[in-house]
Amino acid sequence: MKGADYVLKRLAFAVLTVFIAVTINFALFRLAPGSAVTNLARVPHATPETRLALKRQFGLDKSKFEQYVIYLQQLAHGNLGLSFANSQPVSHNLRTALINTIPMVFLGTLFAIVLGTLTGIVSAWRRGTLTEGATVTTALGFYSMPTHWLGLMLVILFAGVLPTGGMSNEFLINPSFWTHVEDLGKHIFLPALTLGLVLFGEYTLIVRSAMLETLGEDYVLTARAKGLKPWAILRRHALRNALLPISTLVALSLGYIVAGAILIETVFSWPGIGRAVYDAVLQRDYPMLQGAFLVLTVSVVLFNLVADLLYFKLDPRITE
Amino acid sequence: MSVAAREPGVVIEQVPIRSRRGLVWQTIRKRPSALLGATVLLAVLLAALLAPVLAPYDPHEQVGPVFGHPSWSHPLGLDDGGIDMVSLLMWGARVSLLVGFAATFVSMVIGGTIGLTAGYFGGRTDTVLMRITDYFLVIPDVPLMIVVAAIWGPSLFHIIIVIGILLWTSTARVLRAQVKSVRERVYVKRARALGAGHTRIVFRHVLPQVAPLLIANTVLTIAVAIFDETALAFLGLGDPSRISLGKVIENAFQRAAISTGAWWAIVPPGVLVATIILACSLVGGAIEDALNPRLRVAHLAARTFKLRPLVGRGPEAV
Numbered sequence: 001m002k003g004a005d006y007v008l009k010r011l012a013f014a015v016l017t018v019f020i021a022v023t024i025n026f027a028l029f030r031l032a033p034g035s036a037v038t039n040l041a042r043v044p045h046a047t048p049e050t051r052l053a054l055k056r057q058f059g060l061d062k063s064k065f066e067q068y069v070i071y072l073q074q075l076a077h078g079n080l081g082l083s084f085a086n087s088q089p090v091s092h093n094l095r096t097a098l099i100n101t102i103p104m105v106f107l108g109t110l111f112a113i114v115l116g117t118l119t120g121i122v123s124a125w126r127r128g129t130l131t132e133g134a135t136v137t138t139a140l141g142f143y144s145m146p147t148h149w150l151g152l153m154l155v156i157l158f159a160g161v162l163p164t165g166g167m168s169n170e171f172l173i174n175p176s177f178w179t180h181v182e183d184l185g186k187h188i189f190l191p192a193l194t195l196g197l198v199l200f201g202e203y204t205l206i207v208r209s210a211m212l213e214t215l216g217e218d219y220v221l222t223a224r225a226k227g228l229k230p231w232a233i234l235r236r237h238a239l240r241n242a243l244l245p246i247s248t249l250v251a252l253s254l255g256y257i258v259a260g261a262i263l264i265e266t267v268f269s270w271p272g273i274g275r276a277v278y279d280a281v282l283q284r285d286y287p288m289l290q291g292a293f294l295v296l297t298v299s300v301v302l303f304n305l306v307a308d309l310l311y312f313k314l315d316p317r318i319t320e
Numbered sequence: 321m322s323v324a325a326r327e328p329g330v331v332i333e334q335v336p337i338r339s340r341r342g343l344v345w346q347t348i349r350k351r352p353s354a355l356l357g358a359t360v361l362l363a364v365l366l367a368a369l370l371a372p373v374l375a376p377y378d379p380h381e382q383v384g385p386v387f388g389h390p391s392w393s394h395p396l397g398l399d400d401g402g403i404d405m406v407s408l409l410m411w412g413a414r415v416s417l418l419v420g421f422a423a424t425f426v427s428m429v430i431g432g433t434i435g436l437t438a439g440y441f442g443g444r445t446d447t448v449l450m451r452i453t454d455y456f457l458v459i460p461d462v463p464l465m466i467v468v469a470a471i472w473g474p475s476l477f478h479i480i481i482v483i484g485i486l487l488w489t490s491t492a493r494v495l496r497a498q499v500k501s502v503r504e505r506v507y508v509k510r511a512r513a514l515g516a517g518h519t520r521i522v523f524r525h526v527l528p529q530v531a532p533l534l535i536a537n538t539v540l541t542i543a544v545a546i547f548d549e550t551a552l553a554f555l556g557l558g559d560p561s562r563i564s565l566g567k568v569i570e571n572a573f574q575r576a577a578i579s580t581g582a583w584w585a586i587v588p589p590g591v592l593v594a595t596i597i598l599a600c601s602l603v604g605g606a607i608e609d610a611l612n613p614r615l616r617v618a619h620l621a622a623r624t625f626k627l628r629p630l631v632g633r634g635p636e637a638v
Contacts, residue, residue: 017458024459028467144543144597146550149569149590156578156586259462263551267573277463278555281470289467296463304458 006312014305021297026071029290030064080294081287085279090291093276098295100167101272104188105261108195113250116200120207124215125234135204142201147260151194151267163187165269191268195260199253206249210242217241244315251307254300343532347610348603357602364596368413377404379411379563387582397584399568400575405584408568409592415564416546416593419480423545426484428538431491436530438492439499440522446496453492461486462551469557476559483548491537495530502529536607543600550593565589 062070074081080090116139123135142150155164163169169183214220215238223233258274265274273292280288348354367374377383381403388398396405438449465482472478502508508525516524546565552558553566554573572578572586 013454017455020455021459024464028471140598140601141594144594144601146547146554146566146569146590146593148551148554148573149586149593152569152573152578152586153590156583159578254460258460259551262462262466263554266555277466281466281555281557284470289470293463293467297459300460301458 003312007309010305010308010312014301017301018298021294021301022072022075023068025290025294025297026068029286030067030071080291083288084285085283085288090287093288094273094291094295097271097273097276097292100270101261101265101274104191104265104270104272105195105257107188107192109199109257111192111196112199112203115196116203117207117246119200119204121211121234121239123204123208124211127212127215136208139201139204139208142197143205144201145198146263147194147198148263148267150198151191151264154190154194155267158190162189164190167271191264191270194264194267195257198260199257202253202256203250206253207242207246210245210249211238213245214238214242244311247307247311247314251304254303258296258300343610344535344607347532347607351606353602354606357599357606360595360599361603364413364592364599365417367410368417371407371410371414375407375410377407379403379407387577387580387585390584396588397582399585400571400577400582405588408563409565409588412563412565412568412589413592413596415476415559415562416549416566416596419476419483419549419564420542420546420596422480423483423487423549424538424541426481427487427541427545428491428534430485431488431537432495432534434488435492435495436499436522436526439496440503440518440526442500442503449492450496453489456486457489457493462548465548465552466555466557469552474557474559476562479549479552479557479559482552483545487541487544487548491534491541494533494537498530498533499526502526505529532607533611536604536611538604539600539607540604543597543604546593546596546600565593569593 078091080094082088083090083093086093119135119139123132123139126132145153158164163186167184167187168180169187172179172183175183217238220233220237223237228237261272262274262277264270265272266278269275273295276288277292277296279285280292348358382401383404384394384398384402386398386400386402388394388402390397394404394406396409399405399408434449434453438446438453465486468482469478472482503526508521511521511525549558549564550566550569553564554570556570558564558567558570568589569586572582572589577583577585
C-alpha cells in the first residue's frame with residue numbers, strides 16, 4: 001500500500017512541476033514588461049486602429065487570465081504557435097530537432113555512464129594510491145572545462161580527420177544505406193564525445209564519493225571480518241549499495257545534459273533542440289524559444305520521475 | 321580550537337562535531353590539493369584585481385596585427401582585433417570573477433535564508449520552503465537562464481541576477497539539513513531556555529556552526545556561476561560592452577580563430593576558466609570532505625583493508 005502511495009506522490013509531483021513550468025513559461029513571455037508579444041503591437045507610426053487590430057490578432061486585448069486559459073487550451077491541443085523564423089508550427093520544428101538530438105545525447109551519456117562508473121569504482125577502491133590521484137585529477141579536469149570550449153578543442157584536434165559540423169555530408173547524392181550510416185557515425189562522433197567527456201568527469205566524481213561512503217560502512221568491515229574476498233566485498237556489499245545514490249545523482253545531472261546539449265549543438269551545428277534554442281535566441285524567435293524551453297523542462301521532469309521510480313524499485317526501504 | 325571550548329562547562333556537552341572555528345583554514349592548510357586550489361584562486365584574483373596596473377596593454381586598443389602570433393612582446397599572441405591576449409585575459413577574468421562572486425552572493429542570500437529558515441523553524445515552514453526548492457531543483461537552470469536573459473536583454477546586471485536566482489537550490493538543501501541537526505543540540509536548547517530570541521540563536525549559535533559548510537558551498541557555487549556566465553556569453557547573451565572570459569571565447573569562435581589556426585586566441589581563455597573552476601572545486605570539495613563524518617569514519621583503506629590511523633590527523637579526525 002505504501003508503495004502505491006509513493007508512486008502516486010511522485011506522479012503528482014511531476015504533473016505539478018510540469019504545470020508550474022508551463023505557468024513560468026507563460027509568465028516569462030507575457031507578463032514581463034515590454035516583453036516580446038507586447039512589442040509586436042508597438043509598430044512605429046501605427047494608428048491606434050492598427051495597434052488594436054494587431055493586439056486582437058494576438059489575443060493581447062484579453063485579460064492576462066483569459067490569455068493564460070487560452071494558452072493552456074492551445075497547449076493541450078499541442079499547439080505551440082508558429083515560429084517567427086520559418087512560419088512552421090513550433091511543434092513540427094521541435095519534433096524534427098528532438099529526433100536529431102536524442103541519438104547524440106544517448107551515445108554521449110552511455111559513454112559517460114559506462115566509463116564514469118568504472119573509473120569511479122577503481123578510484124574509490126584504490127584510495128590513497130597513485131591511481132586515485134590520476135583518476136580524480138582527470139575527472140576534475142574534464143568536469144572543470146567549459147563544455148563548448150572542450151568541443152572547440154576537439155574541433156582543433158580532429159579538424160580534417162572528422163567532420164566538425166552538421167549532421168550529414170550534403171554532397172552525398174543518393175547514398176546507400178550503409179554509406180549514410182557511416183556518414184552519420186562520423187558526424188555524431190565529436191559532439192557525442194564532447195558530451196561524454198564532460199559527463200564522464202561528473203559521473204566519476206559522483207560514483208567515487210558514493211563508493212567511498214559505502215566502503216566506510218560497518219557492513220563492509222563485517223564482510224571483511226568474515227574473510228570474504230575483496231572482489232566479493234566490492235561487488236556484493238559496496239557497489240550494490242553505492243548504486244542507490246548514484247542513480248539519483250545521475251538523474252539530477254539530466255538538467256546538466258540539457259545545458260550541455262545546447263552548447264555542444266551550437267559548436268558542432270548539430271540541428272537538434274539545443275541548436276534550436278541558440279537559433280531562437282539569435283533571431284529572437286520567441287515562440288520557438290518558449291516551445292523549446294517547455295520541451296526541455298518536461299523531458300527533465302519526466303526522466304526525474306523515471307529515476308525516482310527506479311530508486312523506489314531498487315531500494316525497498318523507501319516508503320516516504 | 322578556541323579557548324572557550326576548553327572551559328569545562330562547554331566540553332561536558334560532547335558536541336558531536338568539534339569546534340569548527342578555523343576548520344576551513346585548517347582544511348586548506350592540511351590538504352595539498354586544497355592548498356594548491358586556494359593559491360591558484362588567490363593568484364587569479366590578484367591578477368584580475370590588479371589588471372589596471374599589471375596588464376601590459378589596453379584591452380580595447382589594437383597593438384599589433386590581427387591574430388598576431390605569440391612573441392616576446394605578446395606572450396599569448398593577439399586576438400581578432402589585434403588586442404594583446406594577456407591583457408584581455410586579465411581584464412576578462414575581472415568581469416568573470418565579478419559575475420561569479422556577485423551571482424554567488426545573490427544565490428547565498430536566497431539559499432541561505434531559505435535553508436536557515438526551513439531548517440530552524442521546521443514544521444510547515446520547512447515543508448513549504450522545501451517543496452518550492454524541489455521544483456526549482458527539477459527545472460533545468462541553463463535553459464531558464466537563456467530564456468530570461470534573452471527576454472531581459474544582455475547586461476552584466478541581468479546576467480548576475482539571472483544566475484543568482486537559479487543557483488540557490490543546493491545551498492538551501494545542504495544548509496537546511498545541517499541546521500536541522502544543529503538546532504537539536506543541547507547548547508541551542510539551553511540558549512533558548514535562557515531566553516534568547518530566534519535572531520540571537522540563529523546568528524550566535526546556529527550560523528557559526530554551519531559557516532564552514534556555507535563557505536564550501538559558496539566556493540563551489542562561484543565555480544558554477546562562472547561556468548554559467550561562460551555558457552551565456554557563448555550563446556550571445558553576454559554583456560556586449562564588457563569583456564568576460566566567456567566573451568573572449570565567444571569572440572574567438574565567431575571570428576573563426578580556429579579556421580585561421582589562431583589557437584592562442586581560444587585555448588588560453590578556456591584554460592583559465594577551467595583553472596578557476598578546478599581551483600574552486602578543489603577548495604570547496606576539500607572543506608566538504610572534511611565536514612562529512614561518513615567519509616571520515618572510513619576506517620579501512622579500501623584496497624588493502626589496513627586500518628587507517630585515526631590519531632594524529634588533526635582536530636578533524638574523530
